[in-house]
Amino acid sequence: MESKKKIAISVLSGGLDSTVATATFKDTHHIHALTFNYGQKSAEMELKSAHAVCKEIGAEHTVIDLPWLAELGKSALTSDRDIPEPTAEDLDDKDVSIETAHSVWVPGRNIVFTSIANSFAESEGASIIIVGWDHEEAVTFPDNSKEFLYAFNNVIDVGSFDKIKIKAPLIDMDKESIVKLGKDVGAPLNLSYSCYKGFESHCGVCESCMRRIRAFERAEVEDKTVYSKH
Template sequence: MKSTKKVVVLLSAGLDSTVNVYEAIKHHHEVVLALTFNYGQRAAKKEMEASAKIAAHLNIPHKIVDLPWFKDFNKSSLLVEDQEVPTGARVAIDDLEKSEETKKSVWVPNRNGIFLNIAAAFAEALGAHAVIPGFNAEEAATFPDNSKEFMDASTKAFRYSTSNHVTVGCYTVHMKKPDIVRLGQGLKIPWELIWPCYFSGDKWCGQCESCQRSKRAFASAGVDVKHLFKE
């Protein structure tokens, strides 16, 4: 990622976005805004609470952007209550074919495209030259809007749609989850502040795809966060 002084980060409070905001600060960038989106997702309450705590912990500006019209898409089990989110044995994070099927359930139309465009507008307005999402190579295998190719395409588009040519950069885009956890350990991230779960329960459910990936990543990195998962 190109060095820049002022950045806007997309902070959902998940593993990837949290590591990225910490890494941006480590690289002495000025985080002029951390953006959290409330688009009617099941985990909205927890994501907003966790993101606010992380921003306060880091002493960076934080804004929640409400996007209630995402519900009008009437698609994705993350948004529509009468659709079931795949959990447990229905999720197979190492089975590409099965992951493609479960992706169809949780896919939100153009979510990251919309998020990056909103972030780029804030970046331009605030004099920042980069936006930083939380992408990773592991999920990019089935979610192409987590990929380096998508970031590069967005940067190219922003050359036309932002006067200061906002770029998109991400510290974890080439990394898999265990390595992201290891990076976070080096940054001394308090893991109890993050929220990687698709649901808004008292603890991380441990059964949704996001939790299963997180659970494996922490175990692989030798980090004990069992107390944060629902038993």
């Protein structure tokens, strides 16, 4: 008799990182993925992508609306501010990347998302919370770092009756390695969506698109993404 799968809650934006992270556990866990609509410009496409990813890997999917989050701060993701368009050289310039990160920073986003995921994990008896935090993002986003992962796991250890762990399988990886892992685990890379601007076709010029393009090129994996400019 086939053993019953453990339950996992996934924080799934539909982006490259969260798609690969989630797919890593598709054969070992029953996955309930949460996608957040917090007023981001790419919300419609992210929700569409996340739904498609869940359908492909057999995961349950829930959309959670957080309209108030868009009203906090002045992120280019949730306001009329322009999305930065760095050059290819800027991707490896830490000062420029930090400036870009500040432009798209949404106050407390990963803290809020992961806290809500923990509530679902407790209520559903899940053993893990899956997140797409990775090393390349952690260079400029502190809420993607290994230190943040350790700290949040400690908070859950102290603040929950249940033994729940946040699992970040990409925590030591760059985007190239993430694409390679995605191919190895059978992640539906072609269904993921990374663009900050929210166009039906990826813009190809925002930082998220450019990192995606570079990752597929370096990994020598076919990129089926449609870009407006590339």
